[in-house]
Amino acid sequence: MKSAPWRELAAAQDGMLALRQLPGVGVSRSMMRNQLARERWVSRSEHVISTFTGETTERQRMWLGVLHAGNGAVVCGLSAGKLYGLRNWDRETVTVMVPDDWSFADLEGIHFVRTRRPLGDLRATRVRGQGRLPVCQLEPALLLFAAYEHSPRTAQGVLAAAVQQRLTEPDRLRPWIDRLRPLRRSKMFQRALLDIEGGAQSLAEIDVRRMCRVTGLSMPRRQRPRTDRDGRQRFTDCEWHLADGTVVVLEIDGGFHADVERYDDDMKRQRKLTTTKRIILRCGALELRDDPESVAQDLRALGVPESSA
Secondary structure, rough: OOOOOOHHHHHOOEEEEEHHHHHHHHHOOHHHHHHHHHHEEEEEEEEEEEEOOOOOOOHHHHHHHHEEEEEOOEOOOHHHHHOOOOOOEEEEEEEEEEEOOOOOOHHHHHHHEEEEOHHHHEOOOOOOOOOOOEOOOOOHHHHHEEEEEEEEHHHHHHHHHHHHOOOOOOOHHHHHHHHOOOOHHHHHHHHHHHHHOOOOHHHHHHHHHHHHHOOOOOOOEEEEEEEEOOOOOEEEEEEEEEOOOOEEEEEEEEHHHOOOHHHHHHHHHHHOEEOOOOOEEEEEEEHHHOOOHHHHHHHHOOOEOOOOO
16 A cells, blocks of 8 residues: 655655645645644644654754755755765754855754855755755865864865765865855865875875975875884874985874873884884974974984975
C-alpha cells in the first residue's frame, strides 16, 4: 500500500514540513491541528512543523532553516562544508544563506546569513548522500565563510584544510574568488592559494612559507618521511638540506603541545630523529606567526641559505 504523500515528503526532508507544503501533500489545517494537539507533531517555527517529537539533529536543523526561510535558501558556510566531508571544523550553529531582502530573526541553533548574490548560482545541483537538502556549492560556501570570519588565520586555515582533505583544489577555488567579487580578503585568499598550491597544507606550513618570503630564506622541503632509530617512519614539518650534507629541521608546535603527555612524546620523537647530520629546531606556531624574524635568525645561524630568487 502506497504511503500518504505527506509521509513521503517528510521522509525526504528528515521529518520536517513547511506549512506552505501541506496542502500539496494532502494535509488540511484541521489535520495539522489534530496532530499537534495529540503531540504527534511539533511546531518548530511559525513556518515549519516536524512529524516527530524530541530533540532535533543537526541535519534536521538544516532542513528547519531552509524550510523556514523559504524557496531559494541554502545551507552554507561550515555547515555546508561538513556535508561535503570537511572534518574538524564543526560548529554548534547551523548556517543558512538567504536573499538580502529577507529579514527575520535567527532560530535557536540556526544562523541566517543574507547575501545579494543570486542563490541559484551558488546552489549545488546535487551533493552526494544529501538527498534534496538545498546546499551551497563547496567552494563559494567556504570562501564566503572565510571572507567574514573574524580571524584571518581561521579563514586561511579552512581553505588549507579543504584542500588537504582532498575536498577541493586551488584551481577550483580560484575562479570563485573572481565570481564572488566584490569579495572581502580576496587578495589574501589568492596569496594563500599560491602557498597551498606550492605544497603548504596547514596554517603552520603557510606561515613557514610567509616567513621565508619576508626574511629572504630559501623555501624548505615539507612533510619529509624519515625513519627514526627504532625503525618507525616519521614525517618532519620542514627541512633545509645544506651543502655539507647537514639537514636542518624545523618542527612547529601547535597549541595541543601544551599537553604534558603529548609534549613528552614529541621530545622522544625529536631525540630519535636527531643525528650528527640532522639538527632539529622547534618553535611555537604563535612565535612563527608573530616573530618570524627571530626564527629566521636561528635558521641562518645554522647555515640555512638565502633564497636565490
